[in-house]
Amino acid sequence: MGDFRSTEAVRSVFVLFCFFISIISAPGEQWGQITEQKAEFFAASDVADSQIELTKKWYEIAAKNWGNYGPLEFWIVGNNEAAAKTLDRKYCDIRKQKDPSIPIRHCLNRGHNFVSYAIRGNAGLNTRRNENEKWSGFIITMSAKFPGPKEEDYKSVVLHEYFHVYQHAHIHSRKRSVRESLHQQNPWWGEGGAEYMAQLLYSRQKGVRAGYLKERMERKLRSIKDLREGESIKDIPYGKRARIAYDLGAWFIAFIISKSSEEAYRVKFYKDLNSKGFEGSFVKHFGFSSKDLLDEFHNSFLKLSLEDKLKIIPSIN
Structure with a gap:
């Protein structure tokens, strides 16, 4: 029979080690640091591959010049409302995977969902970093109009939204007021x-x-x-x-x-x-x-x- 105290000591060290690893590898703990992790891209079924590739191209130009920050997701919406609604469900499933505390119903009923982008167009950044959610990251939404992928402005808008990523990555606090x-x-x-x-x-x-x-x-x-x-x-x-x-x-x-x-x-x-x-x-x-x-x-x-x-x-x- 081995030494009980030695076994417990080793176990305690192991538990502390695991706790330390969980802290340094927890989502958001690398906030504000340049990362090798590339952005994830998701698109509605009516979005052309060419628009996805165009968005990737200008994201890569931004990341090359300003640094690659994340975690970052791009969600690209087309004109079809049904396709946007399906994309919303996928979005909420992923939110739940990344942070199990998020209620699916609350996510699906959020005010500015992908259906609204299909109707009104535009682009935007959602910075997810607060005291209530475990997952910290950036979510950029691009759409089919205002601007659309055939407009020159689409390229600079991708850069604009990514510079917001750069800005917010340099603010470390989770407190909204800060x-x-x-x-x-x-x-x-x-x-x-x-x-x-x-x-x-x-x-x-x-x-x-x-x-x-x-x-x-x-x-x-x-x-x-x-x-x-x-x-x-x-x-x-x-x-x-x-x-x-x-x-x-x-x-x-x-x-x-x-x-x-x-x-x-x-x-x-x-x-x-x-x-x-x-x-x-x-x-x-x-x-x-x-x-x-x-x-x-x-x-x-x-x-x-x-x-x-x-x-x-x-x-x-």
């Missing part, structure tokens, strides 16, 4: 950043026409006329007037990059975001408070001539 504080609740910062970086990266791809970026950014300046007297883009919420914050937010990102560097915005700011907070990282890497630069942006930069405003946009041949 995540909103670091990302900013209104769209000026998050959407402005995703839009400018998407257009910038797209403009650098082989075959994209010279002058594309300045053309797109000039178009966004139309939103200046919709700003109310004394209004800041920072105060515009999601909703009917959010487009103003998307458009001029993209210009604000171009503005702060012109005063610092692309690396200061995309790399250094996000690297220090968790430790220093939004304002702390902002001041460290851009040299001024967000209020000061927003004031300069509204009161000086936006009043410049079109020619002078466009000088901060890179000329890409």
Whole structure:
């Protein structure tokens, strides 16, 4: 008969070892780190293979340039509502597999399901990271319209949604209040950043026409006329007037990059975001408070001539 105490000691060490392994390998514990795990792709039955391949191509361009973050799923919806409903059931089955605590009925009855994408089109990111769910990850939905796969905008929209993955991957907390504080609740910062970086990266791809970026950014300046007297883009919420914050937010990102560097915005700011907070990282890497630069942006930069405003946009041949 062996030594009972020795056996128990070994067993205790083994239990602790297993517990440690379960912690470090639990879903979400590698959050914010570049991974070799590629995105998963799911599509409704009416989605053409060519659209799936197009989406994969532009995801891979984004991941190559900004780093591959995850876990990430792409769900691609067509125009057929019945096919979208079937895809919804598959989606909820997978949600249940990845997190058994999620009620299937709640998933199927969620407000913005795939049927709504089949009807209204558009694209979006669902970041699943909170205190209530075990699985953390990203879910990007692409659709058949607004934009559709034959439109040039489809490519930059894939990049836009992936830059949101990049942004949220750099916010580690599961607490909603902390995540909103670091990302900013209104769209000026998050959407402005995703839009400018998407257009910038797209403009650098082989075959994209010279002058594309300045053309797109000039178009966004139309939103200046919709700003109310004394209004800041920072105060515009999601909703009917959010487009103003998307458009001029993209210009604000171009503005702060012109005063610092692309690396200061995309790399250094996000690297220090968790430790220093939004304002702390902002001041460290851009040299001024967000209020000061927003004031300069509204009161000086936006009043410049079109020619002078466009000088901060890179000329890409």
